Amino acid sequence: MKSSLKKKIAHAVGKAIFEWDMILDKEKILVGISGGKDSQALLNILFALKKKAPVDYEILPVHIDAGFKDSFAKDLGQYVEQAYGPLKIEYKNYGTVAHSHENTENPCFLCSRLRRNRLFEMAKEHGCKKIALGHTKDDIIETLFINMFYAGKIATMKPKQSLFGGTLDIIRPLSYVEQKDITGFAQSLGLPEFKNNCPSADKTKRTEIRQILKTLYAQNGNIKGNIFRSLKNIAPEYLLSR
Numbered sequence: 192m193k194s195s196l197k198k199k200i201a202h203a204v205g206k207a208i209f210e211w212d213m214i215l216d217k218e219k220i221l222v223g224i225s226g227g228k229d230s231q232a233l234l235n236i237l238f239a240l241k242k243k244a245p246v247d248y249e250i251l252p253v254h255i256d257a258g259f260k261d262s263f264a265k266d267l268g269q270y271v272e273q274a275y276g277p278l279k280i281e282y283k284n285y286g287t288v289a290h291s292h293e294n295t296e297n298p299c300f301l302c303s304r305l306r307r308n309r310l311f312e313m314a315k316e317h318g319c320k321k322i323a324l325g326h327t328k329d330d331i332i333e334t335l336f337i338n339m340f341y342a343g344k345i346a347t348m349k350p351k352q353s354l355f356g357g358t359l360d361i362i363r364p365l366s367y368v369e370q371k372d373i374t375g376f377a378q379s380l381g382l383p384e385f386k387n388n389c390p391s392a393d394k395t396k397r398t399e400i401r402q403i404l405k406t407l408y409a410q411n412g413n414i415k416g417n418i419f420r421s422l423k424n425i426a427p428e429y430l431l432s433r
Contacts, residue, residue, distance in 0.1 A: 192226040196375055203367040204236055211351040213362040214321070216246040220362075221319040224254045224278065225311055226267050226375040226385035235382065236408055237323065238273035238275050251317055252278045254308050259288030270383055283309065286389060299395055314359055326363045329370040329401075332418050336400045345430075347422065369415075 208214055222237060224230045237250055252271055256264040264280050271278035288294065289302035314322050326348055335347040350366035353359070365373065377384065407414050 194371060200368055200372055200376055205363050207350050207364055207367045213351055213364060214246060214248055218321055218325050219249040219251060219319045220321040221251045221253055221310065221314045221317065222323045224252050226263055228382060229327060229365065229373055231382045232373050232377050233323060233325040233398045236276060251319060253313060254278055254280050255309055256280060257302060258281045258284040259286045259388045261388045267385055270365055292389060298391055311359065321360050321362050323362050323364060325365055327365045327368050327370050327373055328419055331366060332415065333397055333400045341396055
């Protein structure tokens with residue numbers, strides 16, 4: 192891996208963790224592992240950071256299998272155990288339920304909600320104050336436009352979100368890292384990526400938004416940075432809210 196890329200990612204992750212006070216001493220952090228390059232990179236980075244961080248923390252990698260055919264959960268578990276330690280795997284039917292005829296909602300919305308709620312339960316069961324997810328800067332920008340286009344509101348994911356009266360925090364250490372850098376990071380380290388076996392993969396609203404933004408980014412290299420900075424530079428007096 193190029194040292195410049197490693198330093199760039201390390202700086203961005205360190206900045207996010209510091210600015211949002213993400214990790215405290217003696218904490219146990221549940222890390223959601225999907226099998227994709229983002230969560231694989233996050234796990235690698237958190238274990239590497241643990242060796243030199245001024246605080247001590249425990250990592251609990253967790254994967255929720257949604258119940259689709261051709262599950263990669265066993266292969267993922269073997270890889271994580273060899274590289275880092277045991278991966279806790281739960282086999283659920285969330286994906287099949289979400290794609291059933293009985294579900295009139297968006298299948299991705301229901302599946303995501305069920306998996307998220309189970310992560311909340313598991314964090315409580317295992318004494319984890321934090322849940323770390325592998326969302327990047329690109330994910331945060333895309334979520335902003337998904338909410339505007341399809342939910343009629345201006346909102347996105349925050350690098351750190353406190354839930355249930357502050358008893359649980361969701362943290363996103365990759366919030367300041369661009370997707371292309373994570374891709375380069377994963378490729379340089381040879382991190383495995385397990386193919387998404389969801390039938391709705393690449394057919395989501397997020398995919399549509401991603402393509403629109405990709406076109407805009409190609410036209411002007413400043414657009415992505417400007418959108419991200421705008422999330423901190425809000426002028427409420429020029430919005431319609433009263």
